[in-house]
Amino acid sequence: MSEERLVSPIETRGVAGKKRYAMVVDTRRCIGCMACQVACKAEYDTPLGVNRTWVPYKVVGKYPTVKKQFLPRLCNHCDDAPCVRNCPVDVTYKVEDGGFILQRYERCIGCRTCMASCPYNARFMLPAHRTYTPITNVVDKCTFCFHRVPQNLVPACVQTCIGRSRVFGDLNAPTSEVSYLVARNATQVLRPEEGTKPQVYYIGADRNQTEFGRDAYRRPDVMEPDRSAFNNFFKV
Amino acid sequence: MGDYVWFHDVSWHASYAIYFFIIGISVGLFFFSFLSWHKAVFEPLREKAAYASFILLALGGLLLIADLSQPFRFLYVLNPAYLNFRSPLAWGALNIVSFSAVSIAYLYMIRKGDADNAKKLAAVGALLALGLPVYTGFDMTVHQSRPVWNTPLMPPLFVAMAVVSGAAAASFLAARDEAMLMMLRRYMLWSAGAVGVMLVSLLGTTAYGGSAQELAYEILTGTMGKLFVGLGMVAGTALPIGLMLAPAGRKGSGLMIPALLILLGGIGLRISLLMGPQIVQTLY
Numbered sequence: 001m002s003e004e005r006l007v008s009p010i011e012t013r014g015v016a017g018k019k020r021y022a023m024v025v026d027t028r029r030c031i032g033c034m035a036c037q038v039a040c041k042a043e044y045d046t047p048l049g050v051n052r053t054w055v056p057y058k059v060v061g062k063y064p065t066v067k068k069q070f071l072p073r074l075c076n077h078c079d080d081a082p083c084v085r086n087c088p089v090d091v092t093y094k095v096e097d098g099g100f101i102l103q104r105y106e107r108c109i110g111c112r113t114c115m116a117s118c119p120y121n122a123r124f125m126l127p128a129h130r131t132y133t134p135i136t137n138v139v140d141k142c143t144f145c146f147h148r149v150p151q152n153l154v155p156a157c158v159q160t161c162i163g164r165s166r167v168f169g170d171l172n173a174p175t176s177e178v179s180y181l182v183a184r185n186a187t188q189v190l191r192p193e194e195g196t197k198p199q200v201y202y203i204g205a206d207r208n209q210t211e212f213g214r215d216a217y218r219r220p221d222v223m224e225p226d227r228s229a230f231n232n233f234f235k236v
Numbered sequence: 237m238g239d240y241v242w243f244h245d246v247s248w249h250a251s252y253a254i255y256f257f258i259i260g261i262s263v264g265l266f267f268f269s270f271l272s273w274h275k276a277v278f279e280p281l282r283e284k285a286a287y288a289s290f291i292l293l294a295l296g297g298l299l300l301i302a303d304l305s306q307p308f309r310f311l312y313v314l315n316p317a318y319l320n321f322r323s324p325l326a327w328g329a330l331n332i333v334s335f336s337a338v339s340i341a342y343l344y345m346i347r348k349g350d351a352d353n354a355k356k357l358a359a360v361g362a363l364l365a366l367g368l369p370v371y372t373g374f375d376m377t378v379h380q381s382r383p384v385w386n387t388p389l390m391p392p393l394f395v396a397m398a399v400v401s402g403a404a405a406a407s408f409l410a411a412r413d414e415a416m417l418m419m420l421r422r423y424m425l426w427s428a429g430a431v432g433v434m435l436v437s438l439l440g441t442t443a444y445g446g447s448a449q450e451l452a453y454e455i456l457t458g459t460m461g462k463l464f465v466g467l468g469m470v471a472g473t474a475l476p477i478g479l480m481l482a483p484a485g486r487k488g489s490g491l492m493i494p495a496l497l498i499l500l501g502g503i504g505l506r507i508s509l510l511m512g513p514q515i516v517q518t519l520y
Contacts, residue, residue, distance in 0.1 A: 082378075082379070082380065082381075085320070085322040085323065086322075086323050086324075086325070086378065086379075087320055087323055088313055088319070088320055088323040088325035088326040088328075088329060089312045089313055089315070089318040089319065089320065089326070090318055090319070090320040107309075107312060107318060108306060108309075109304050109305075109306050109309040109310060109312055109313065110304045110305025110306040110309075111304055111325060112247040112248060112305075113247070113323065113325050113375070115245075115247035116247035116248060116379055116382075116514070117378070117379050117381075118381075119380075119381030119520075120520070121244045121517065121518065121520050124244070124245065125245065125305060137305040137306055138305065138306060139305075191381065194380055194381050195380070231245065
């Protein structure tokens with residue numbers, strides 16, 4: 001007697017005939033040069049104060065054996081993305097073949113519910129003024145470089161990564177490098193307990209260091225005035 | 237210092253909490269206007285409450301639209317080709333619009349003196365009004381990564397807060413009508429009691445441990461703690477209940493101070509419930 005278990009129809013990982021792009025970030029190879037952040041900024045004219053990808057760090061160890069542990073961050077292009085189901089006007093959508101989570105800027109009303117629903121803080125509000133790009137006052141985020149990938153190019157951050165910490169590819173293709181890395185290494189995803197099925201896999205990320213640290217409860221007195229001043233000036 | 241800390245902004249600002257507050261009073265007032273068809277004691281309140289409810293609804297709607305970063309696109313939420321029915325916000329938008337339409341029709345029937353139709357519209361409007369705090373609660377509940385929001389208590393909590401705020405606002409419209417004030421006192425007492433029980437349950441479950449407890453710290457300490465515990469729970473819920481149970485609170489004239497405290501507490505609770513769980517998340 002066979003038993004069929006129902007799975008979410010929204011998932012594209014493991015579906016035959018469909019691509020499922022993913023990124024593997026090997027934190028052991030990240031040197032914190034921030035070139036990924038700069039490349040992304042250049043690719044999208046991302047304004048000051050907001051980032052599609054960012055590289056936070058934590059100082060770990062005890063003197064004299066201390067080091068900076070980097071954790072590159074970006075939109076996780078979740079298989080079961082809460083931002084997609086929360087958007088009231090269907091701005092955010094998932095590309096069936098590829099799994100990209102994208103959005104229709106011309107339709108965004110700016111209610112910010114997608115920002116509230118994202119467990120990873122991957123979304124941000126674009127400021128009212130930008131130098132070159134007329135897309136303003138709508139929510140934005142990483143697109144996995146959707147415009148580059150169909151042209152057989154990898155995302156800008158992957159292209160520029162000097163330590164080859166970031167690797168991009170199709171998880172559904174058994175011969176891809178990301179499939180190999182995920183199969184051969186212990187990987188972690190951020191906040192798996194949220195059930196979002198994120199598609200950014202980390203090698204060497206320590207969950208103890210990726211969750212809220214106690215520092216979160218101490219107001220960062222050095223950074224908070226900067227953030228407030230920035231937000232006031234740019235009306236973020 | 238600064239480890240893993242990045243400049244993230246909160247998603248929903250305090251203006252959204254003010255909208256919750258205004259819309260809550262509007263809903264409560266409409267509910268009392270509806271009750272006036274079934275309880276004679278509320279009859280003098282019928283028209284006043286309906287007008288006040290509509291004015292607050294319009295004000296809340298404008299505030300909500302102004303809070304959008306693209307306010308001129310607000311009509312998109314009414315475009316059937318765009319609507320995503322899995323989003324509580326989409327249901328909320330439809331609810332607000334239909335409640336507004338019914339409110340206008342209800343006011344028209346009252347002015348026209350058509351009691352039969354007005355009574356029917358009051359019933360439909362009361363159901364739609366109930367939908368507003370329910371959708372507000374769902375709006376927060378569905379965000380699974382925010383422990384203080386992500387509880388089924390949110391919709392009934394917002395319904396109870398709407399009733400208590402509406403009753404408090406109605407007591408200012410009651411114009412020394414002793415019988416009506418005494419009836420409003422009962423509504424305030426029971427709904428403030430319900431709010432208190434739900435807040436204690438909320439804290440009991442979130443502050444019990446784990447990541448929920450870590451986020452609950454935010455609404456129990458610092459500025460948010462002053463708003464949630466100080467203004468919301470003590471000054472806005474426990475103290476008004478105590479004052480209404482005291483001998484002075486059993487008279488109509490003694491209700492004004494508890495009503496004012498309830499309204500102030502309502503603002504504090506909504507701001508802290510909305511903002512608190514977002515603050516720690518900005519540091520992730």
